[in-house]
Amino acid sequence: MAYLSDAELKELTQEERVKALGMTTEQLTGRSMAIEFDPEEEKRFTYPWAPDVDYNKRTEIDADNLTSTEVNTKLRSLMAEGYGSIVIRNPRGKHGLGVGILSRLNLIFEGSLGYFAIGLNDGPNVRINGRVGWSCGENMMSGSIVIEKNAGSTFGAAIRGGDLVCKGSVGSRTGIDMKGGTIIVGGDTGALSGFMMQRGRMIVCGNAGKNLGDSMYDGTIFIGGNIRSLGVDAVPAELTDLDKSWLIRKLGLYGMIPEKGIKHFTKIVAGKQLWNYDNLEPTEKKLIL
Amino acid sequence: MAGTKYRGSEISDVDQFIKDKDGLGSEREVEIGQHIGYRYDVNLVPDYERLTPFLKDYLEVMGWDDLNWLEDVHMGYEDGKPAVFDRNINGWVRVPDSISLPDNQQDRDMIARELLVKFQMSDRHPLVLLRKAYMKF
Numbered sequence: 001m002a003y004l005s006d007a008e009l010k011e012l013t014q015e016e017r018v019k020a021l022g023m024t025t026e027q028l029t030g031r032s033m034a035i036e037f038d039p040e041e042e043k044r045f046t047y048p049w050a051p052d053v054d055y056n057k058r059t060e061i062d063a064d065n066l067t068s069t070e071v072n073t074k075l076r077s078l079m080a081e082g083y084g085s086i087v088i089r090n091p092r093g094k095h096g097l098g099v100g101i102l103s104r105l106n107l108i109f110e111g112s113l114g115y116f117a118i119g120l121n122d123g124p125n126v127r128i129n130g131r132v133g134w135s136c137g138e139n140m141m142s143g144s145i146v147i148e149k150n151a152g153s154t155f156g157a158a159i160r161g162g163d164l165v166c167k168g169s170v171g172s173r174t175g176i177d178m179k180g181g182t183i184i185v186g187g188d189t190g191a192l193s194g195f196m197m198q199r200g201r202m203i204v205c206g207n208a209g210k211n212l213g214d215s216m217y218d219g220t221i222f223i224g225g226n227i228r229s230l231g232v233d234a235v236p237a238e239l240t241d242l243d244k245s246w247l248i249r250k251l252g253l254y255g256m257i258p259e260k261g262i263k264h265f266t267k268i269v270a271g272k273q274l275w276n277y278d279n280l281e282p283t284e285k286k287l288i289l
Numbered sequence: 290m291a292g293t294k295y296r297g298s299e300i301s302d303v304d305q306f307i308k309d310k311d312g313l314g315s316e317r318e319v320e321i322g323q324h325i326g327y328r329y330d331v332n333l334v335p336d337y338e339r340l341t342p343f344l345k346d347y348l349e350v351m352g353w354d355d356l357n358w359l360e361d362v363h364m365g366y367e368d369g370k371p372a373v374f375d376r377n378i379n380g381w382v383r384v385p386d387s388i389s390l391p392d393n394q395q396d397r398d399m400i401a402r403e404l405l406v407k408f409q410m411s412d413r414h415p416l417v418l419l420r421k422a423y424m425k426f
Binding site: 006009014017018021023033034035036037038039041042043044045046047048049055104106123125141142143144160161162163180181182199200201218219220242243246249250253269271272273275 | 294295296297325326327331332333334335336337343346347350351352353354355357358360361367368370372373376378380381382383384385387388404405406407408409410411412413414415416417418419420421422423
């Protein structure tokens with residue numbers, strides 16, 4: 001494969017680029033375990049393509065007369081200029097703000113956001129001095145999001161990593177399909193929270209609605225208040241000393257340790273009664289039917 | 290049918306899946322010839338007393354007070370070898386034999402986190418090539 005510079009690649013169509021980089025001839029099967037870590041790998045902390053931002057370089061965007069796309073584009077261009085701390089004023093509940101940021105950044109919203117805010121992120125630390133609508137932090141990979149007031153339903157849907165924090169209460173289906181990360185709720189959470197959760201941790205300092213952890217495959221839910229009802233295959237487990245110290249540490253980071261402490265928290269895990277994914281089962285069914 | 294009972298084996302030893310790469314502990318696993326479940330405890334929360342110097346530096350650069358997304362990274366075991374699952378390539382990356390493994394999962398997890406960060410941030414990570422091929426200019 002001949003080396004092509006970014007400028008040369010830019011002149012090609014996507015199909016031509018894929019061929020030029022040898023991706024159509026790549027062996028796709030049996031790839032797992034084909035790569036080994038290099039113990040001598042260079043010490044680097046950000047992705048190769050991430051802009052070199054400085055947390056001490058600060059600026060502001062007034063979103064009042066801008067569309068969501070314009071705000072997000074502006075954010076990217078400011079990061080490319082090295083701004084590491086950006087304040088967005090007057091977001092006025094616009095949807096899809098602050099999405100797809102794949103590098104470190106301090107981002108502050110002075111106001112409330114609409115649907116799908118701060119989704120698909122990998123790195124930034126975000127603070128929202130207001131409320132958020134549905135699906136805040138969906139598919140988040142890393143970083144932190146702190147919401148000072150309440151949040152809507154499907155808070156942290158399919159989150160994979162990072163800390164997603166709501167200091168108020170949240171709607172239903174919090175952490176639906178979560179595959180990692182930590183969701184923290186200072187108040188209450190609605191019905192079907194942790195539905196189909198696969199891994200990760202959820203901490204709710206208040207009460208939980210009906211069917212908590214329904215069909216959860218794995219992961220851990222900590223509840224400080226009452227649980228209206230548990231879902232299918234969600235079962236209580238022992239709160240270990242390591243769990244307690246982790247809870248204190250994690251809640252302490254956001255100033256959210258309850259007055260009563262955390263000793264009264266209930267830990268919920270998967271009962272693993274739904275783990276039926278072995279190869280033989282379809283054959284068995286066929287024989288029976 | 291769904292909703293029967295957990296029929297996988299339990300993890301009892303940190304080297305269990307290195308000594309026994311197939312991991313067929315329970316009756317059901319032996320019957321189907323397949324291990325059921327993860328080969329490590331996905332719910333094990335980190336012991337912060339065991340952070341490596343590299344990880345401390347990483348957290349400082351990122352502006353995080355704890356391991357953040359790395360809390361979900363553990364050392365796993367595939368084909369009898371220690372390996373780490375890289376979510377960015379959806380596959381296992383082998384830990385080289387030259388790295389000696391500590392005798393406990395917590396310290397192994399810290400090594401896994403350090404190796405994974407270094408790999409993901411390197412130019413040889415497959416995502417670099419993918420990005421070149423599919424990025425929008």
